[in-house]
Amino acid sequence: MEQQKTLLKLEKVRKIYKMGEVEVEALKPSSLEVYEGELLVILGPSGSGKSTLLNIMGGMDSPTEGAVWFGGEDLARASERRLTEYRRHQVGFVFQFYNLIPDLTALENVAIAAELSNTPLSPRKLLEQVGMNNKMDSFPSQLSGGEQQRVAIARAAAKNPKMLLCDEPTGSLDCETGRKILSLLLDVNRQYGTTVVIVTHNVAIRAMGRRIIRMSSGAIAEMTFNERPEPPERISW
Numbered sequence: 001m002e003q004q005k006t007l008l009k010l011e012k013v014r015k016i017y018k019m020g021e022v023e024v025e026a027l028k029p030s031s032l033e034v035y036e037g038e039l040l041v042i043l044g045p046s047g048s049g050k051s052t053l054l055n056i057m058g059g060m061d062s063p064t065e066g067a068v069w070f071g072g073e074d075l076a077r078a079s080e081r082r083l084t085e086y087r088r089h090q091v092g093f094v095f096q097f098y099n100l101i102p103d104l105t106a107l108e109n110v111a112i113a114a115e116l117s118n119t120p121l122s123p124r125k126l127l128e129q130v131g132m133n134n135k136m137d138s139f140p141s142q143l144s145g146g147e148q149q150r151v152a153i154a155r156a157a158a159k160n161p162k163m164l165l166c167d168e169p170t171g172s173l174d175c176e177t178g179r180k181i182l183s184l185l186l187d188v189n190r191q192y193g194t195t196v197v198i199v200t201h202n203v204a205i206r207a208m209g210r211r212i213i214r215m216s217s218g219a220i221a222e223m224t225f226n227e228r229p230e231p232p233e234r235i236s237w
């Protein structure tokens with residue numbers, strides 16, 4: 001196997017949420033390396049800690065214990081301001097419910113993200129790539145769920161981030177539309193060398209990952225390698 005460069009290294013990362021007197025250990029001490037340009041699938045049932053792990057990777061949340069190395073920097077000890085900068089420049093987010101700005105057109109939604117970046121990709125070109133050339137001037141309410149998710153992927157990719165973090169990106173979509181979305185994520189991964197992390201409870205999606213992590217009760221229960229990942233078009237659920 002070729003030598004892979006580490007993009008992000010999580011060391012014994014643990015997360016405890018406190019709700020009054022009650023403590024919830026959302027993530028037990030977990031260690032994980034994420035490599036440059038890989039496509040990683042994180043699988044697990046509801047409540048297993050997937051989103052907690054993803055949020056820590058994306059600098060949206062800080063761990064209670066442990067270190068998150070990005071280059072020579074420990075994000076677990078970074079200031080809020082530095083984390084904002086990290087999210088802005090290094091990470092693109094794709095969520096289950098798209099989170100587009102309702103008052104902006106598809107093109108404007110993508111352009112606003114591109115403006116935050118020092119090395120943006122062309123919003124128009126990206127929207128063409130995701131098959132939205134005819135709907136650039138539509139508002140989110142005029143688009144189907146699958147179309148909104150296409151725009152959301154173009155928006156996340158527009159910053160030209162090192163990493164795309166996708167939380168249940170096909171969660172609200174039917175199988176056929178979901179496959180197309182997965183296919184677009186794979187395109188971004190291949191074309192721009194962007195690391196893509198897909199969090200899902202949908203076990204069918206494991207077939208497209210080269211590396212699959214299974215989470216259970218707040219811990220990484222298993223890591224598997226897939227020598228021959230399936231193209232998303234062949235996945236069904």
Ligand SMILES: Nc1ncnc2c1ncn2[C@@H]1O[C@H](COP(=O)(O)OP(=O)(O)OP(=O)(O)O)[C@@H](O)[C@H]1O
Pocket residue numbers: 017018019024025026044045046047048049050051052053201
């Ligand atoms: N902000 C929070 N405050 C308190 N508890 C939380 C918080 N966020 C998550 N938890 C708890 O931590 C555990 C892990 O949640 P997490 O959202 O990471 O799981 P998940 O695998 O992503 O689940 P789902 O697929 O349902 O989103 C759950 O028991 C959850 O209730």
